[in-house]
Amino acid sequence: MLYWVMKYVLLGPILRLFFRPRIEGLENVPETGGALLASNHLAVSDSFFLPLMVPRRITFPAKSDYFTQKGFKGALKRLFFEGVGQVPIDRSGAAAAQGALDTLVRLLKDGQLVGIYPEGTRSPDGRLYKGKTGMARVALEAGVPIIPVAMFGTDKANPIGSKMWYPHPIRVKIGKPLDFSRYAGLDGDRFIERSITDEVMYDLMELSGQEYVDIYAAKLKEAKPVTTPTQRVPADAAPADKVPS
Template sequence: MYEVIHAVVPPLLKAIWRPRVLGLQNVPKDGGVILASNHLSFVDSVVIPSVAPRKVVFLAKSDYFKGSGVKGTAQRLWFEGLGMLPVDREDTQAAIDSLETALEVLGRGEAFGIYPEGSRSRDGRLYRGRTGVAHLALTAGVPVVPVGLVGTERIQPIGSRYPKVAKVTVKFGKALDFSGRGSGVPLGRARREVTDEIMAAIQMLSGQEPAGVYNDRAPDA
């Protein structure tokens, strides 16, 4: 199903939005890699896989995979076709389970997409990154490619039911290698420092104003 959806969706989206894509050469052609991006819109998880030079796996709410009837089946096939995997956000074990799922993806030599902010930004600022991204990078020993999205919030503004045509830019930064960063310092400190470096790289690409705090809004995208 991925091959079918991916053969149709990316060309269609590129024809409609004509995104400006920079730095594709920075994404490794093979091997495990993390694509860490800012998060502005529900469509971010469609835009990135559509322009990336290889398959990118994202996690999505398990509710999207549980619908019944024709609509539910179509929705499930759509998300599966985009390479997304279900995660139960209401489960207290969700965070741990999602990290384990991500490590499995990286262990298979695939690309995993993550939003260190946790939830999409509702005011356009870049929120402080949570350290799950550093946990993945240090545990799996894979590089991190920072991604800066610009303009995706205009495709489907908060409260809008249908997408709009808007100018979008996707910037893939140079891969960050954190090999050996977890040795000689407390693990918590290492994860915090790595996460902050990743967020700084994302900010340079996106040009967003740093919020300096965590985004504590309930995740809805």
């Protein structure tokens, strides 16, 4: 109930008024059943505008820190994040990471839409970075398609490091679902999971028009300045060569 109140009564009308969001490819989101929405990640506001523009409820995993702060402020923050459809995920260790993946699989098997950022963190400079294979593992185990999603303008509306949001047109572009049922039962195979992840990242690159960088965004943030060259995959590359692994 709180999710729909936030979407249609409290937060949603404000976002529509100031940011004039629009969506393309909504027909690619199934009306029922589980599916994994894999989006590029430009700003925190990505997790607000994508659920706003898709009629079905979308659940995003969020850092457990957002839900554990004590006091009145902590209660308000917890209420807010629950209201925008986020679930707490503990990512503090290997066991916690597996628990996070298990949670996403359970939600997908329950027929829900789950949003995920395969880059693992926000892009530090607007480029598209190497995807993490947990996305593929979850999709294979749950037996659901992966739907690529490109966000545009959220980094202008909600710049990294800024506590303010600025009115700027937002666009959401949803690509065609990617069916990996041919790999059913092969979750846990690192080669298969990397192949699937690279295919999704290739589609995201084509959908968003972003420049692709063949390193993890988290590593870029750890090491500055970065001298790793960017790498763009030719549009006519064969499927097996879609994105360098």
